[in-house]
Amino acid sequence: MEKNDFLSLMSAAAISAGDVILSVYDKVGLITQYKKDQSPLTEADLASNKVINEYLVKTPYPIISEENKQIDFNSRKSWETCWMVDPLDGTKEFIKRNGEFTVNIALIQDGRPILGVIYVPVTRELYYADVAQKKAYKSLIGNDHSMPEELFLEKDRIYPSNKTSTKIGVVGSRSHMNQDTLDFIADLEKENKEVEIVSKGSSLKFCLVAEGKADVYPRFAPTMEWDTAAGHAICSAVGLKVTDQHTKKELRYNKENLLNPYFLVST
Known part of the structure; x- marks a missing residue:
């Protein structure tokens, strides 16, 4: 096939x-x-x-x-x-x-x-x-x-955002963000970025970034490989990176432990 x-x-x-x-x-x-x-x-x-x-x-x-x-x-x-x-x-x-x-x-x-x-x-x-x-x-x-x-x-065809403004759309929960995510947002704000929180359920979070409705998706909470693989493919196809926050390399699949590390979806 x-x-x-x-x-x-x-x-x-x-x-x-x-x-x-x-x-x-x-x-x-x-x-x-x-x-x-x-x-x-x-x-x-x-x-x-x-x-x-x-x-x-x-x-x-x-x-x-x-x-x-x-x-x-x-x-x-x-x-x-x-x-x-x-x-x-x-x-x-x-x-x-x-x-x-x-x-x-x-x-x-x-x-x-x-x-x-x-x-x-x-x-x-x-x-x-x-x-x-x-x-x-x-x-x-x-x-x-x-x-x-x-x-x-x-x-x-879908494409990620190519805007150059200081406003940045961050995919996350409006009410249940953990400290690691809050720290990530604080770092963006230190760079004089205006942060807008964009919220969606399920793998739609990946789609928001892939089609330019958000700019970055920090996932600093547990996920499994089946939660992310399809979204990862869609983001990779439009030129986005899905980066393991521990190794700083691309997220991997069919690992011995199917639990994902924290990761970041970005340009």
Whole structure:
């Protein structure tokens, strides 16, 4: 399969999963369980995961998904290429019914995301990117959640901000920023930057920077690899850096520990 074929498959999987998620979202009551780490798990997480696995199992590559049984690193370490999936990123946003949840699918090669898809079921926005081609797109899906007739249209290309003003949009929570993030903002203000906090749920934080609606995303709190891989691909495709704050190198995937270090998305 060509990369565009993979992106089409990933897009179809994400859109189908989004349709299933909305069928649960529209129910009067949501059935919520809690995992060992006390993060919520809904019927929609599991239904979305099932749909995505049905698409990706047709490919030659193994799947790492938040809702699959986790595979020991002794088996994973030999994988040159694998899928990284979050079937419902932003489960808390889903439960709050604020629409800021996504389906995330990325293809990882040698520890780096090379293709990424993020689908926003409520707004029917589909973000997708090919890192090698340095192209990322945002397409609007029809009301019936069917695949668009055409992907990869030039009019759908997205680009980060290239403004030169001193005002800088920082992606973060308006009310729950930790001290590390507050220190980061304080450092910007010492450089005479006017800081505006831009807030979104789930992997939409990456999309804000990739499409120029914010300038920088400091994530100085825990995330897992499936939370970030698709957004990382989209940001990389438009020329942004996703930098491990410990090593100062690009964030890596399929590590022994799937927990991410703190990272920064910036130009």
